[in-house]
Amino acid sequence: MLVTLTINGQIIHVERETPIFEAAKKLGIPIPTLCHHEALKPYGSCRLCTVEVVKNKWPKLVTSCNYPAEDGLEVKTDTDRVKRTRKMVMELLLARCPHVPAIQQLAQKMGVKTSQFKKKGDEQCILCGLCVRVCDEIVGVRAIGFVGRGTEREMNTPFGIESDTCIGCGACTYICPTSYIEMVERPDAPGGRSLNKGELTLDSCPNSYVCENCDREQQFLLETMQVIEKFRRENEKRRSEQKV
Amino acid sequence: MAFEKVDEILEKHGYRHDALIGIIQDIQRLENYLPLETLRHISHRLEIPLSRIYYIATFYKSFSLEPRGRHIVKVCLGTACHICGATQNLEQMERTLHICEGETTKDMMFSLETVNCVGTCALAPVAIVDDTYYDAVTPEKVEKILSNYATESEGIESEKN
Amino acid sequence: MKKIKSSSDLETLRQTILNKGDHKRQVVRICCTTGCRAGGALKIVEDINKELTERNLEDKIKIKKTGCRGFCENGPVMVIEPDDIFYNKVKPKDVPGIVSETLVNGTPLKRLLYIDPETRKRVKSEKDIPFFGKQVRNVFAKLGKIDPTQIDDYIAEGGYTALCKALTTMTPVEVIETIEASGLRGRGGGGFPTGKKWRSCREAPGIVKYVIANGDEGDPGAFMDRSMMEGDPHSIIEGMIIGAYAIGADRGFIYVRDEYPIAVEHLTTAIEQVHSYGLLGEDILGMGLDFTIEINRGAGAFVCGESTALMNSLEGKVGEPRAKYIHTVESGLWDSPSNLNNVETWANVPLIINRGAEWYADTGTDTSKGTKIFSLVGKVSNTGLVEVPMGITLREIIFDVGGGIRNNRQFKAVQTGGPSGGCIPANKIDMPVDYDTLKELGAMMGSGGMIVMDENTCMVDVAKYFINFLMYESCGKCVPCREGLKQMYEILSNICEGHGEEGDIELLEGLASFIIDASLCALGGSAPNPVLSTIRYFRDEYEAHISRKECPAGVCRNPRIIRALEFGCEAPLKFYEHCILCPQFSEGCLDLAMSTEILEGKKKLVYSSKLDSEDSINANVFKCTTALSYFEKSRQLCGREGRCREEGFLIDLLAGSKQLIYSNTALLKKR
C-alpha cells in the first residue's frame, strides 16, 4: 500500500512502513547516519538521523532510520531543533572518542569543532552496534556482542577472551565506522584470519586514503563474502548430517 | 557428567529460549555464580550464541561472573536509604571487611554488594545479610551485624590486625 | 477440591468458610511480610503459637499471618480482635505478656500501644492513630486483614465476586466501558487511561493476546507494589482475569522484581490455589474463557520497568527498550497485542466492577479518579504506605498523615515520581496531588514514591544522586541517554565539589532538553527531570555552589575526595583507618597532633632526650603505638621518609580537607 508524505515540503509516495530515511533518500535529501546500514535492521541508537515530524499538529523528534512512513506525515529535516540535536549528538560522541578520525571528520562536516563537555573519554568504539548486528543478522554467528549496561556498556567477545566461534569473515571490520575492529592473518584460525579490537594499532593506508581509485575494499569484501559462503555451506552440511 | 544438574535445570524449563533468564537465575542459585564452562554448556544445549548469554549475564545486576562469598552482604542505596545515610554504612562495611563494593573477602566468607531498594524503605537505612534484614543501620552497628556471621571464619577481628 | 463453576458455587463456598467458625474465635493478626519479618515477626508467631498450645488455647484463639499494614517503621505490628487492640514494635520477649494479659484477660499492655506523637498519649486502636485516620483504604482494604497464602480468607472477604459478576453478567465490551467510565488511570507511571488501553488492545488485530502485570517497582523508595503482591495477591490476579476476559487474552504474566522473594512466593501460592478452584485454567466459570498466569522474576534492572524492555525481558532477552513507534497494545510481547498494567492498577479493577464506575469516580478530581497509594519516606515522622483520595493536598499527606517533619526541622521539598520525577518545593505544598498538577509542577505521579526532604538535604546532591542512579540503570543503547547522562553527572559532581563554573546551569538546561528530545525510550526521556525541577525551584542553591563554592545545606561540605584505591602504599591508609575508629580521634588526640607536625615536616622524631630541642618530639611522650609504629616501622622500611604521595593524602585526611571514599566501581574494573 502506498502512502503519501511530505519531506521538507516535497511530496513523495512510498510503500507503507518504509523508514523516512529511505523516503528522503529517494528525494535526494541527505540525512546523516552512524548506526544504520541498509543491509541491517534499523537499530536507532546513535540518534544522528533525527528529523522532526508533525503528527496531529504536534511536532516531535524521531529517528528517520526506523520511523515508518504514514499517510499525511509532515517531515522536516533541517529545522533548528533538528540541527541542534544532531550537533549535540556529535559533541557527545566527540567527547567520548576525541581521537577517532572518522568522528572528527563527521563532526567537522556538521560544523562542530570542539565539544563543550569537559569529561573526555578515549574510546574508539561508539557502540553503534553495526558489528554486532552484522555478525548476528548477516553472518549468523554472533561471535561478538554487547557487554554490560549504562555507561559501562562495551562491545566485546564473551568473557573478553578470544572467540571460539568467530569465523574471521571480516564483516565486522568492514562495517565498523570507527575502525575499532581489525583483522589480522592467522593461518590456524577458522577463516585464516582473526579479529583484533582495541589495543592494536591499525595499519595506515598505503594509498593515503584515496579510496576512489583503490580496489582494496572491493577485494576485501569479495573475500569476506567467500568466507561467509563457505561457512554457511559447512554449517548447512553439518546440520543435515546431524539430522540424519 | 559434570553438567547433570545444569541439564536438569534446562529440562525443567523445557529448553525454552524465552526462559533463558530463569535458567541463568537457577544456575546462579546452584553454583552461586556463573562459571564460563556452564554458560558455554547452555549455549551449546540451547543453541543460543554465548555472546547473547554473556550480555544477559552482564546486563542484569543480580548475576555474578565471579565466585561469591558464603554470606552475601547487601547495602541498600535506594533513595530513602540514601537520604538516611546509607553511604556511610557502605563505607563502614568496606572498612570492616577490607573489600570494596562488588568484591569478596579472601577467605570467601563475605561478598559485599549494593542494591537499589529492597522495599523496606520505612526501615531505612537497610542492610541485608543473606536473608536477614537489618533496619536503621548505623556505622556503629555494622561490626556487630557482621560479627554474627564471622564466627565460622577466622573472624574479621583477626583479619584487621 | 471442588471447582467453582458459577456465582452460586462461590457464594456457597463463602458461606462454608464463614461457618467454619474461624470468625467466632478471637483473632490475632500479625503482619508477616518483609518489613515486619525484619523485626522478627515470624519468631513472634512461632512463640505465640507455642504459648497457646501450652495453655490449650489454640481452639479459642487464631493467629493470622497477614500482609503489610503500611506502618512498617513501627513493626512488627499486630491487631487483636475483637477489641481492636493495636500493638507496635512487638518483640519476641513480649509474647508471654501478650498471651497472659491481653489474650486471656483482655487488658491491653500499655507499653506496646502506639504513642501519638502530638498528644504524647498512648492510643489503643488503629483508627485512633492519625496516620491511619486520614487514609481511605479501598485498594488496601484487605491488606493486614487476610492471610495472603489462604485463598479462603480472600473469598470470605468477598473475593472473586467481581470476577463472577464480570464474566456472568457483563460482556467484555461492557467491562471495558465500566473501566473507562470509572476514569481509572495507570498507577505505574504515565497515568494512561486504563480503559482506553484495554480497548485498543482488544481492537488490535491478532489471535493471541497477552495481559501483563508490571511488578518491577524500580522506583527506589516506593514499596506499595511489594506490599500489594505480598499482602493481597488475589486482588491482582482477579483483576488480571477480568482484564483477560475484556481484552480476549489467554495468557498472563506477572513480572516481579528480583528483590522481592516473598512476593514471588505468595503470588505462586495464590496462583496454584486459584487454579485448584478452577478460576484459572480452562473454561473459567463455564464461560469459555481459558486463561493462565505465569510469574517471571526480574534480574535487577530498573529499565525493565519500561514496557518494551519488560517485554524483551519476558522473551528471555536483555531489557533493551525497542523503538516505540508501534504501540505495544498492537505489537508487544512476541509481536502480539499486549496489555501492560501496573499491579496496583490491576488491583483497582475488582473494586470498580463490584461497586460500579460511579462509586469509583466519586472519589478524586476531574481528571484523576479513585485513591492512590503513596509511599511516604524520608525525613517525615510517620513513614509508611498511605492510601489517600486523589486531589488531596501535599500538606495533608505530609503533615496530617505523615505527622510533619522529623525532629521539628523545616520542610524543604518532596520528591515524587521516582528517579525520573521531580522535587516540589515547600511553597507548593497546598497543591492537590493528581496526575496533571504534579506534571505541571515539573514532577510526576510515577508509581507513588514520596520522599520528604528537610533543610539538611542539598538539592544539587539529590539531583546528582538521581542522575548517577539513572546513568547506571540506563541500558546504554542510545547516545543521548548514555553519553548525555555521563556528562550531566560530571557537571553536577563538579558543581558539588566546588568546581562549578559560570554557565554550567545553562549547559545543564540545554543538555536536559536535548536528552528529553532525543532519547530512544522514556527512561532517557524523563531522566533530566530531577535536574530541571531542582534548577527550577532551587536555582539559588546551584548558584551558591557555583559562585560562592558553598553548600547551603552543608551536605557537600567536604567535596574533595580521596579514594582508598588510590593509595599505592597501604601504611598511611592503615594509620588513618586505625585513628578514625579510635574514640580519641574526635576528642583532639594529642599524639595525633604531634604526629601531624612530624608528618608535615615541622618537627622531627627523636629518641634520645639529649637531642630534644624546639623542633623535635621525643618518642617517649607518645602514648599510643599506632602513630609510633607508623613512623618506626612503615616509614623506616620504605626509606623514603615520608616524601611520597600517600603521606600527602594522609595529611589531607587528618586535616579534614579531604574525605576518604572506598567504593569506586570504575576504578575497580580497571584494576
Ligand SMILES: Cc1cc2nc3c(=O)[nH]c(=O)nc-3n(C[C@H](O)[C@H](O)[C@H](O)COP(=O)(O)O)c2cc1C
Ligand atoms: C524507566 C521506566 C521505568 C518504569 N518502571 C516501572 C515500574 O517499576 N513499575 C511500573 O508499574 N511501571 C513502570 N514504568 C511504567 C511502565 O512502562 C508502564 O507505563 C506501566 O507499567 C503501565 O501500567 P499502567 O498503565 O497501569 O500505569 C516505568 C517506565 C519507565 C520509562
Ligand code: SF4
Ligand atoms: S569476523 Fe567474526 S566477529 Fe566479525 S562478523 Fe565475522 S564472525 Fe562475526
Ligand code: SF4
Ligand atoms: S566496534 Fe565499530 S561497529 Fe562495533 S559498535 Fe563499536 S563503533 Fe560500532
Ligand code: SF4
Ligand atoms: S533512553 Fe536510555 S534506557 Fe532508553 S534506550 Fe536509550 S540508553 Fe537505553
Ligand code: SF4
Ligand atoms: S594516635 Fe592513637 S590515640 Fe591518637 S587517634 Fe590515633 S590511634 Fe587514637
Ligand code: FES
Ligand atoms: S542512524 Fe538512525 S539512530 Fe543511528
Ligand code: FES
Ligand atoms: S530505599 Fe532502601 S529499602 Fe527502599
Ligand code: FES
Ligand atoms: S511489613 Fe508489617 S506493616 Fe508493613
